[in-house]
Amino acid sequence: MTGNTPVLEIKGLRIALPKGADRPFALDGLDLTVNPGEIVCLVGESGSGKSLTAGAIMRLLPEPHVYVADGAIRFEGEDLLALSEARMKAIRGDRIAQIFQEPMTALNPQKSVGWQLDEVLRLHTELGKTDRKARVIEMLERVKIPDPASAYNAYPHQISGGQRQRVMIAMALSLSPRLIIADEPTTALDVTTQLQILRLIRELQEQDGAGVLFITHDFGVVAEIADKVAVLCKGELVEQGPAQEVLNRPQHAYTQALIAAIPALTPPAPRDFTGAPVVLEAKGLVKTFAARGGMFSGKRKAVKAVSDLSFVLRRGETLGVVGESGSGKTTVSRIVTRLLESDTGSVTVEGTDLLACSPRELRRMRQYIQMVFQDPMASLNPRKRVEALIAQGPIVHGVDPKEARERARKLLELVELSPAAASRFPHEFSGGQRQRIGIARALAMEPRVIVADEPVSALDVSVQAQVLKLLGDLRDRLDLSLLFVTHDLRVAAQLCDRLIVMQKGEIVETGVTAEIFADPQHPYTRKLLDSIPGRGWTPPVICPDAA
Amino acid sequence: MTHITTELPKPEPHRAVLLWRRFARNRAALLGLGIFVVVLIMAATAGLIEPTDPLRRAGVPLTKPFVDWATPLGTDQLGRDILASLFYGARISLLVGVLATLLSIAIGVVIGAVSGYFGGWIDDVLMRTTEAFQTIPNFVLLLALVAILGSSIEYITVAIAIVSWTAPARMVRAEFMSLRGREFVDAARNLGVSNTAIIFREILPNALPPIVVYASVIMALSILLESALAFLGLGDPNHASWGNMIGQGRAVLRSDWYCAAIPGTAIILTVLSFSLLGEGLNDALNPRQKK
Numbered sequence: 001m002t003g004n005t006p007v008l009e010i011k012g013l014r015i016a017l018p019k020g021a022d023r024p025f026a027l028d029g030l031d032l033t034v035n036p037g038e039i040v041c042l043v044g045e046s047g048s049g050k051s052l053t054a055g056a057i058m059r060l061l062p063e064p065h066v067y068v069a070d071g072a073i074r075f076e077g078e079d080l081l082a083l084s085e086a087r088m089k090a091i092r093g094d095r096i097a098q099i100f101q102e103p104m105t106a107l108n109p110q111k112s113v114g115w116q117l118d119e120v121l122r123l124h125t126e127l128g129k130t131d132r133k134a135r136v137i138e139m140l141e142r143v144k145i146p147d148p149a150s151a152y153n154a155y156p157h158q159i160s161g162g163q164r165q166r167v168m169i170a171m172a173l174s175l176s177p178r179l180i181i182a183d184e185p186t187t188a189l190d191v192t193t194q195l196q197i198l199r200l201i202r203e204l205q206e207q208d209g210a211g212v213l214f215i216t217h218d219f220g221v222v223a224e225i226a227d228k229v230a231v232l233c234k235g236e237l238v239e240q241g242p243a244q245e246v247l248n249r250p251q252h253a254y255t256q257a258l259i260a261a262i263p264a265l266t267p268p269a270p271r272d273f274t275g276a277p278v279v280l281e282a283k284g285l286v287k288t289f290a291a292r293g294g295m296f297s298g299k300r301k302a303v304k305a306v307s308d309l310s311f312v313l314r315r316g317e318t319l320g321v322v323g324e325s326g327s328g329k330t331t332v333s334r335i336v337t338r339l340l341e342s343d344t345g346s347v348t349v350e351g352t353d354l355l356a357c358s359p360r361e362l363r364r365m366r367q368y369i370q371m372v373f374q375d376p377m378a379s380l381n382p383r384k385r386v387e388a389l390i391a392q393g394p395i396v397h398g399v400d401p402k403e404a405r406e407r408a409r410k411l412l413e414l415v416e417l418s419p420a421a422a423s424r425f426p427h428e429f430s431g432g433q434r435q436r437i438g439i440a441r442a443l444a445m446e447p448r449v450i451v452a453d454e455p456v457s458a459l460d461v462s463v464q465a466q467v468l469k470l471l472g473d474l475r476d477r478l479d480l481s482l483l484f485v486t487h488d489l490r491v492a493a494q495l496c497d498r499l500i501v502m503q504k505g506e507i508v509e510t511g512v513t514a515e516i517f518a519d520p521q522h523p524y525t526r527k528l529l530d531s532i533p534g535r536g537w538t539p540p541v542i543c544p545d546a547a
Numbered sequence: 548m549t550h551i552t553t554e555l556p557k558p559e560p561h562r563a564v565l566l567w568r569r570f571a572r573n574r575a576a577l578l579g580l581g582i583f584v585v586v587l588i589m590a591a592t593a594g595l596i597e598p599t600d601p602l603r604r605a606g607v608p609l610t611k612p613f614v615d616w617a618t619p620l621g622t623d624q625l626g627r628d629i630l631a632s633l634f635y636g637a638r639i640s641l642l643v644g645v646l647a648t649l650l651s652i653a654i655g656v657v658i659g660a661v662s663g664y665f666g667g668w669i670d671d672v673l674m675r676t677t678e679a680f681q682t683i684p685n686f687v688l689l690l691a692l693v694a695i696l697g698s699s700i701e702y703i704t705v706a707i708a709i710v711s712w713t714a715p716a717r718m719v720r721a722e723f724m725s726l727r728g729r730e731f732v733d734a735a736r737n738l739g740v741s742n743t744a745i746i747f748r749e750i751l752p753n754a755l756p757p758i759v760v761y762a763s764v765i766m767a768l769s770i771l772l773e774s775a776l777a778f779l780g781l782g783d784p785n786h787a788s789w790g791n792m793i794g795q796g797r798a799v800l801r802s803d804w805y806c807a808a809i810p811g812t813a814i815i816l817t818v819l820s821f822s823l824l825g826e827g828l829n830d831a832l833n834p835r836q837k838k
Contacts, residue, residue, distance in 0.1 A: 334733075337737055339733050339736060339737060362739075363739035363741070364739070366737060366738060366739040367739065370737065370738075371733075371734070371737045373730045373733070373734060374730070375730055378729050378730040378731060379729075379730035379731050379733070379734045380731055380734070381731040381734075381735070381749055381752075381753070382731075382753065383752040383753055392735070392738055392740070393738035393739070396738055396739050396740050396744075397739060420558075424558065424559075425559075425562075428556060428558070428559055429556075430556075438734075441734070441738075445738065
C-alpha cells in the first residue's frame with residue numbers, strides 16, 4: 001500500500017441478470033482494488049462476468065435487464081453508483097478511459113483518425129484548434145505510430161490492426177486518465193503485435209502512474225503484464241493476490257485447473273515417420289487472389305496468398321502450419337481440401353491428384369480428406385439435428401441412412417458426448433461440445449487425413465486442452481494424419497510432430513517441432529517464439545490435493 | 548480437470564412451442580391472427596351460412612343494411628346480397644393472395660438463390676433481368692399483362708406473381724450471399740454434397756425466416772392489386788371479389804356509400820391482419836433482431 005487512496009475500489013459488487021439466465025447474479029460479491037501505477041488483471045473464462053465488471057464501472061450495463069443489485073464502486077473515493085448521469089459522462093473518457101477488444105469496430109470508419117482523437121479533446125478540454133492538433137500528433141508519437149502526421153489524416157481501414165489498437169490507446173490516454181480499463185485489448189491481434197502493444201501499455205502506464213484494470217482470459221498475457229491478479233469463476237472471485245503468487249502457487253482448485261490447462265511450451269518427443277507411407281503430398285501450390293471488379297471495370301491488383309508451397313504428410317503424423325494472420329495458412333487448408341481452387345500445383349491423396357479431379361471424382365475423393373473448422377457454431381448448420389449433421393456425409397456417399405445414423409450415435413460416444421445429444425440442435429451445446437460434434441462429423445467419413453483449421457482458437461483454455469487431447473487420442477487410435485493450422489505456438493507445441501512456419505505466403509522454416517523450438521533458424525521464427533506471451537513463465541506442475 | 552465439459556445442458560422445449568411463445572408475446576400479432584382466422588372461416592363457409600348465390604338477385608336493389616334480415620348487410624344496385632358477396636369475395640381474395648404469393652416467392656427463391664450462390668456472370672445476368680422488371684411500375688406492368696393475357700382469375704393470379712417476384716428475389720440473393728460464405732456451407736461441400744442439395748437443403752432453410760415474414764407483405768399487396776384491378780373493371784366478372792364490389796359501389800357512392808364501404812373495410816382489415824401477422828412472425832422467427 002502506498003498510503004494514498006486507491007484509484008478504484010470495488011466492494012461486494014453484485015450484478016443481477018434477468019430471470020431465466022443460467023444464474024441469478026453475473027457477479028456475486030466482487031471485491032477489487034486498483035492502486036495508482038498498478039496493473040490488475042481480471043482473469044476468467046467466457047461467461048465469468050469479467051466484461052460486465054467493466055460495464056458496471058463505466059455505468060454502461062444494459063439496464064434494466066442487467067443492473068447492479070448491491071455493492072459499491074468507488075473511483076478515487078467517489079461513489080460512482082450514486083453519481084448523476086451528467087457527472088458520469090464527464091468522468092467517462094476524461095478520468096476513466098476504456099480500450100476495447102476490437103479496434104476496427106470501436107473506431108468510426110467514416111472519420112479520419114485525427115478527427116476522432118481531436119473529438120475527445122474538443123469534448124473534454126478548452127484547447128484551441130492548433131493546440132489540439134499538436135496534442136494529437138504528440139499522442140500519436142507517444143504510442144509510436146510511424147509517421148504521425150500522415151496517420152492523422154488516415155482512415156481506420158487504411159492502417160493495420162496493431163496501429164488501430166495504438167490509436168485506441170492514444171485516444172484513451174490523451175486526457176491522462178487515472179484509470180484505464182482494457183477489455184481484452186490484444187485478443188484480436190497477432191502474437192508479435194500483441195507483445196508490442198502489451199509493452200506499450202506497460203510503458204505508458206508507468207509514465208502516467210495511472211491504474212489499469214486489465215481484463216483477459218489468457219494467463220500468458222497475465223504473466224507478461226500483471227502486478228496483481230483476480231480470478232473469476234462464474235461470477236465469483238475465487239482467488240486474488242500478487243501475480244507471482246497466483247501464477248506460481250495457485251491456491252484455489254479452479255485457478256489450479258486453469259493453469260494446468262495452459263499448454264506447456266515443451267513439444268512432444270520427436271517420433272520417427274520416415275518409414276510410414278505418404279498419405280498426402282502437396283506440390284507447387286500457388287494461389288493469387290484477384291479482386292473481382294464490376295461488369296465493365298477492369299481487374300484490381302492481385303494479392304499473392306500462397307506461393308510455391310510443397311509438403312508431404314505421412315500416416316499417423318501431425319504437421320502443423322503456423323503463421324500470423326495474412327501468412328496464407330488458412331488458404332493452404334482450403335486448397336488442400338479444394339474448397340478453394342489453386343492456380344497451379346497438385347495435391348495427391350490415395351494416388352489421385354485432388355486438384356485435377358472432375359466434380360464427380362472430387363465428391364468421391366472427399367471421403368479421404370476431411371476438415372474440422374475454426375468456429376464450431378458457424379460450421380454446423382443451425383437447422384439440423386446433430387445426428388443428421390454427422391450422418392450427412394456417409395449418406396451422401398451411399399451408406400444406408402439408418403446405418404449411418406446408428407454410426408453417428410457410436411461416433412458421439414467416441415468423442416465423449418452422451419448419445420442423447422443426437423436429437424439436439426447445435427445451439428443447445430457449449431463451444432467445446434460443438435467442436436466435438438465437428439470432429440465426429442469429420443470422423444464419420446473414415447478419412448485418411450483430417451485438416452484442422454484453428455480448431456481450438458474459439459474455445460476457452462480448459463476446453464482447449466480437452467479438445468486437443470481428444471484429437472491426439474483419436475489420431476493415435478485411428479492412425480490418422482493431421483494437418484493442423486494454427487496461429488498459437490503453444491497449441492502447436494502440444495500436438496504437432498513437424499512444423500511449417502509461414503510468412504506472407506511462403507515457407508520460411510520447416511522441421512521437427514522440438515528442433516524448431518530449441519533452435520529456430522529463421523529470424524521470423526525466432527521473433528514468433530519470442531513473442532509468445534508469458535514465455536518466461538513455466539506454469540507450475542500442480543500436484544492435485546487430496547480432493 | 549475438475550469440471551467435465553461433456554455434460555449436456557437441459558433439453559429445450561420443442562421448436563414450435565418456442566415459436567408460439569415468442570409470437571404470442573406480441574398482442575398486435577394475436578389480433579392479426581384473430582382477424583385472419585375470421586377471414587379464413589368466411590372463405591370456408593361461403594355458401595353454407597349464406598346460401599344465396601352472390602351474383603343473383605336477392606332482394607330489392609339498394610336495401611340499406613340491417614333493414615331486411617334476408618339480406619343483413621343490404622343489397623347493391625342490382626339487388627345482390629352484400630353479405631353473400633363478402634363471403635365469396637373472401638374466398639377469391641384469399642385464393643389470389645395465397646397462390647400469387649406462393650408463385651412469386653417460388654420464382655423469387657429460385658432466381659435469388661441461384662444468383663446469390665453462384666455469383667459471377669450468372670448473378671449479373673439474373674440481376675440485370677430483375678432490375679428490368681423493377682424499373683417498370685408494378686401496376687402498369689400488371690395492367691399490360693392482364694390486357695395481354697385476359698382477365699380470368701387464373702391469369703390475374705399469374706400476372707400478380709409476375710409483378711411481385713423481384714423483391715423476394717433480391718432478398719433471397721442477399722441472404723444467400725451472406726450465408727454461402729459461412730463455414731457450414733464449406734463443411735457440406737467438404738462432405739461431397741452437391742450444389743443443388745447445398746442450395747435447397749443447407750442454405751435455404753436458414754434463409755427462410757425473412758422470406759416467410761416478407762410473404763405476408765406480398766400476400767397483402769396481392770389482395771390490394773387484385774382489388775385495384777377489379778376496381779378498374781379489369782377483374783374477373785364471373786367471381787364476386789371485394790374489388791369488384793367496390794368498383795360497382797363507386798357508381799352509387801354518394802347516395803348508398805355502404806355498397807363500397809363494406810367491402811372496403813373488409814380489405815383494410817384483411818391487409819391489416821397480414822401486416823400484423825408479419826410483424827408477429829418476425830418476432831417469432833428473428834428473435835435476435837429486436838432488443
